Amino acid sequence: GQQVMQIPQYQHVQEGEDFTTYCNSSTTLSNIRWYKQRPGGHPVFLIQLVKSGEVKKQKRLTFQFGEAKKNSSLHITATQTTDVGTYFCAGGRTSYDKVIFGPGTSLSVIP
């Protein structure tokens, strides 16, 4: 079956440092979505990527979808304490397929 993996599992950074999490799928994805979950909260949608090689930016966050549509990355520039949380990627093999989540990368930011 389809598997979605993320690395690293945990990341501790000093405030102001950059952070990157990587998402890899065992199958080609129709689209990739990123969610953020604050401690004790529920996942909140961040962004969706659809096109091969697509790059999108949201302020200090940069999202990229691989050329083969099997991997993606989220990069945060100059982390802040408000970036603390777990970042999940999620995708489906087709537009109508069920959405499978990766295990997440937990980010801690040391002030």
Added chain:
Amino acid sequence: NAGVTQTPKFRILKIGQSMTLQCTQDMNHNYMYWYRQDPGMGLKLIYYSVGAGITDKGEVPNGYNVSRSTTEDFPLRLELAAPSQTSVYFCASSYSTESNEKLFFGSGTQLSVL
């Protein structure tokens, strides 16, 4: 706007008991999902539904049942609760799984089976 509403927020069950986790959405979304999230882990898909009267298994369906009699409601049933079902359960919905649709999540139900 209510969005996706889950009840209860917390529940403690004894082994072998049964219960239903309620989920309702007021956005007229076709797709609804149940996920479980174990401590420090990601979300695992239990069941999903693409519309009223249609349900399908996700990654971890064993020990659960669902029904979708209306567009709004998607209850999750645990028949014989086991300690392995201790988890946080999230219900989610979307209008479709098309490229511009995102999942809306409920606030979660924290379930402990002792």
